[in-house]
Amino acid sequence: MRGRQASRDARRAREFEAFVAGAAGRLLHAATLLTAEPRDNNPRARSLLTASLAYTYATWDRLRGEDPYDRARQQLAVRFARGVWHRHRGRGGLLERLAPQERLILVLRMYEGVAEEQTAALLGLPVERVRAICARAMSLVLHPPRGPAPKVTRAGKAADAGAGSPVGSGAAAGGDAQARGTGADAETQASAGSRTRAAMSGADRADRTGRTDRADRADRADRTDRTDSAGRTDRTDRREPTPS
Amino acid sequence: MNQSSRKEAAVRKLLEASPPPVPHDLYTEAVRRGGRMLRRRAAVRRVMWFVLFAAVVAFVVWASTAQPWVEPPSETTPPLSGW
Numbered sequence: 125m126r127g128r129q130a131s132r133d134a135r136r137a138r139e140f141e142a143f144v145a146g147a148a149g150r151l152l153h154a155a156t157l158l159t160a161e162p163r164d165n166n167p168r169a170r171s172l173l174t175a176s177l178a179y180t181y182a183t184w185d186r187l188r189g190e191d192p193y194d195r196a197r198q199q200l201a202v203r204f205a206r207g208v209w210h211r212h213r214g215r216g217g218l219l220e221r222l223a224p225q226e227r228l229i230l231v232l233r234m235y236e237g238v239a240e241e242q243t244a245a246l247l248g249l250p251v252e253r254v255r256a257i258c259a260r261a262m263s264l265v266l267h268p269p270r271g272p273a274p275k276v277t278r279a280g281k282a283a284d285a286g287a288g289s290p291v292g293s294g295a296a297a298g299g300d301a302q303a304r305g306t307g308a309d310a311e312t313q314a315s316a317g318s319r320t321r322a323a324m325s326g327a328d329r330a331d332r333t334g335r336t337d338r339a340d341r342a343d344r345a346d347r348t349d350r351t352d353s354a355g356r357t358d359r360t361d362r363r364e365p366t367p368s
Numbered sequence: 369m370n371q372s373s374r375k376e377a378a379v380r381k382l383l384e385a386s387p388p389p390v391p392h393d394l395y396t397e398a399v400r401r402g403g404r405m406l407r408r409r410a411a412v413r414r415v416m417w418f419v420l421f422a423a424v425v426a427f428v429v430w431a432s433t434a435q436p437w438v439e440p441p442s443e444t445t446p447p448l449s450g451w
Contacts, residue, residue: 149387166388170394173394174394174397178397184402230379
């Protein structure tokens with residue numbers, strides 16, 4: 125009994141050593157991509173891989189012809205997905221900008237070449253979602269978004285403001301002229317006695333944007349007792365204009 | 369080669385670049401932790417078997433002394449009538 129146990133232990137150790145020698149490099153690379161760490165300083169990836177390999181070693185006798193690499197990779201993915209690895213931010217590395225789930229799916233699909241359906245089943249997601257996340261992660265990797273805009277210095281800001289203000293006032297003046305135009309239009313329509321609601325709102329807008337005070341007052345006095353074609357007094361016209 | 373497969377190839381190439389060096393103590397550490405996991409599982413299994421065995425023994429002892437399948441002797445006298 126004891127001799128059989130010892131021989132099984134020895135066989136397991138031998139097989140496991142061969143497996144680690146062959147697969148550790150690739151698995152460690154995958155783990156380092158997952159944790160988004162630089163290649164020379166990857167303590168989290170190492171401990172993640174050590175835990176998965178330890179589990180693989182512990183279940184070695186129950187593999188029953190299954191691929192141990194599959195088992196170890198699955199452990200790696202599941203541990204990463206549900207473990208504390210979520211809470212850490214990337215510290216450099218290629219996939220630093222990606223979210224943990226995007227990293228996981230990208231590594232499984234592209235680096236490990238796991239099929240979409242298997243990835244979806246492993247993570248408990250719909251296949252379409254896996255496809256979408258993978259496409260997004262790929263485009264993020266290929267075309268990284270630009271960083272934040274460079275800081276504007278005080279001198280630069282002042283120059284910007286100086287250059288910007290004349291253009292702004294010009295645009296405002298143009299808007300004024302346009303508003304006045306619609307207002308005049310509305311007046312002619314009003315005197316013709318066929319004011320529509322749209323024209324009225326145009327006149328109101330003109331009031332707000334920019335006539336001189338006196339013209340405005342006269343206009344209001346003119347309009348307060350005027351009724352529209354439906355016979356109602358329009359209350360919007362009585363409103364005080366905002367000073368422009 | 370269409371665009372999507374070209375993109376995939378580019379991403380694969382990016383991902384494959386510069387693999388990290390494998391630390392030399394990875395195997396020993398994994399075996400140590402895996403072995404500990406195995407030993408712990410074996411211990412738990414042993415304890416569970418022991419508890420099960422103890423429960424079976426206790427039940428047998430109790431059953432052989434209490435003999436719950438035997439009908440208890442009657443404690444009341446039947447009514448005496450027609451005497």
